[in-house]
Amino acid sequence: MPTGVERLLSFVHPLCAVAALGFLAWVASLGLRSRERGGAPLRPRHAQLAPWAFAATALNFVLGLLSTRLWRADLELASGWHFWIGAAICAVLGAAALLSRHIATSSTARSTHPALGMLALLLSLVQVFFGLALVAL
Secondary structure: OOOHHHHOOOOOHHHHHHHHHHHHHHHHHHHHHHOOOOHHHHHHHHHHHHHOOOOOOOHHHHHHHHHHHOOOOOOOOOOOHHHHHHHHHHHHHHHHHHHOOOOOOOOOHHHHHHHHHHHHHHHHHHHHHHOOOOOOO
């Protein structure tokens, strides 16, 4: 278990994760609300912010690896469900991002893109529980 400054620094990843999850949820809500009657004006905002939410999530994944390597010698790097769920979230969001380029021309992309977004958000919520066990209290 880290002590002193390293203990404080080990909380950077969990705090950034809360912010990234909140941002991801808000961007997802924009996308879902844009599908409702009268919600079309929300689509450009969703399209503008979604890459930033993906980037925040991916950066937090990398921050988790760095945090483990630098400040959590008591944990094994890139192991456990928390790591693998984080990798899956990044992969699912990447697939959703690729599909978003074809939404205008493909009904499959239009139906699959929101499902992938919701899957990533649900995985993020599950990942929180696996991460809570790792927090250095």
